[in-house]
Amino acid sequence: MITEEKVLEALKGVEDPELHRSVVELGMVRNIKIDGNRVELDVILTIQGCPLKVKIQEDVENAIKALGGEEVVVHFGSMTDEERARVAAMIRGDNAGPSASAPNGGTVQGHGAGLQQVSPLLRPDSKTQFIAVTSGKGGVGKSTVTVNLAVSLARMGKRVGVIDADIYGFSVPDMMGITQRPVVIDNMVMPVQRFGVKVISMGFFVEDNSPIIWRGPMLGKMLRNFFSEIHWGELDYMILDLPPGTGDVALDVHQMIPQSKEIIVTTPHPTAAFVAARAGAMAIRTNHEILGVVENMSYYINKDGEKDPIFGSGGGQKLAKELQSELLVQIPLGQPEPMRDEERYGPSVYQESETIGKIYMDLAKKVDQKASVTA
Incomplete structure (x- = not known):
């Protein structure tokens, strides 16, 4: 029998291809609904229009089908600014040091990184x-x-x-x-x-x-x-x-x-x-x-x-x-x-x-x- 706990456990092995962290750890998996062998869930992407969305969908579907799911429906959304800040803090860790403005206003061109x-x-x-x-x-x-x-x-x-x-x-x-x-x-x-x-x-x-x-x-x-x-x-x-x-x-x-x-x-x-x-x-x-x-x-x-x-x-x-x-x-x-x-x-x-x-x-x-x- 498929349960929400089993789905989350299976999805711990699915990584965001760009951040190389589990989609569960990053808080990307939401609103899991199970009806027999049909599983429906939301995957909240870090950025809208993620270029690797198709791969994430394939990996999620394969992980759930390995549990016995016959129909997997994935809905995509994107994180809020606050949620992205939380993910960034998680990735940086506690030892990344404080951010500051670049000397003379310098940034990585086109990306605006601190x-x-x-x-x-x-x-x-x-x-x-x-x-x-x-x-x-x-x-x-x-x-x-x-x-x-x-x-x-x-x-x-x-x-x-x-x-x-x-x-x-x-x-x-x-x-x-x-x-x-x-x-x-x-x-x-x-x-x-x-x-x-x-x-x-x-x-x-x-x-x-x-x-x-x-x-x-x-x-x-x-x-x-x-x-x-x-x-x-x-x-x-x-x-x-x-x-x-x-x-x-x-x-x-x-x-x-x-x-x-x-x-x-x-x-x-x-x-x-x-x-x-x-x-x-x-x-x-x-x-x-x-x-x-x-x-x-x-x-x-x-x-x-x-x-x-x-x-x-x-x-x-x-x-x-x-x-x-x-x-x-x-x-x-x-x-x-x-x-x-x-x-x-x-x-x-x-x-x-x-x-x-x-x-x-x-x-x-x-x-x-x-x-x-x-x-």
Whole structure:
């Protein structure tokens, strides 16, 4: 026999896809009516016109039908401002700190989020490990390394966030197959979660792939907003995908997060390694620890199963020696296997069972070990 208590218990396993909390915990389930095997209820969404309403409806219907319900009728409504404030307070928790106005009136563009005076991630007692992924030049696969390192750490059970700090060349959302934008609840911006990784990117705040035409101070302000105006929650790792080279954003990161560690990405060509050395030198001069070097596009496995170093060889090893660091991994040329399952597919994300996916998992284990030792 279906009861209201059984329905609520079943719906505890249904999450809001954007907030990643149970719809029961969030107080979204109301007015349950049961007539034999027919169940009718209201689901009160946090925002009107929620883009993932269809998924919530499917999950609710499936959970109730698993109890034996033959007909499930779901009515949708939206929360009041007071109810959204209560949900925001629940998500923030008691240790999120007070909100304050942004300096010079700054906000995350188009969202009007309130700025906390000090991001919990940047407080002295923060346990979050910051890892900046950088390179000397573009086109070496820095963002691919960022995305797959973050996903691999999440597969290890780590709580991981990614800031796509390559503000001019943002690509992380597209690489991870992210189509939705951050949700704002009571002036609190929630990062988008994909593959267990929380993501924020400039790509969420521009329309139609428009170019970003900003000067240095505006870039630095936006980067600070990515820390202060986003509710990240507790994280083990924050991975930053930096722009290539040693420009304004890289300098801001070095000054803003002195405890950050760095991974330098290069290709095996000696010239690419020579350019990447500049990014490494900047890390050393600003007292950032270099965790190691990742050599991307190291070789191509030809039809005979042989490793063909089509872009040269030795660059990663040379760079690691010059920086007195370690060559962490050598990643071959390849492309993720096509996936029909949208939940598991990202255009640049390798599955754990793939050869390159296993290499990225080795990288994640090395990074976790090295970061833990030096914490």
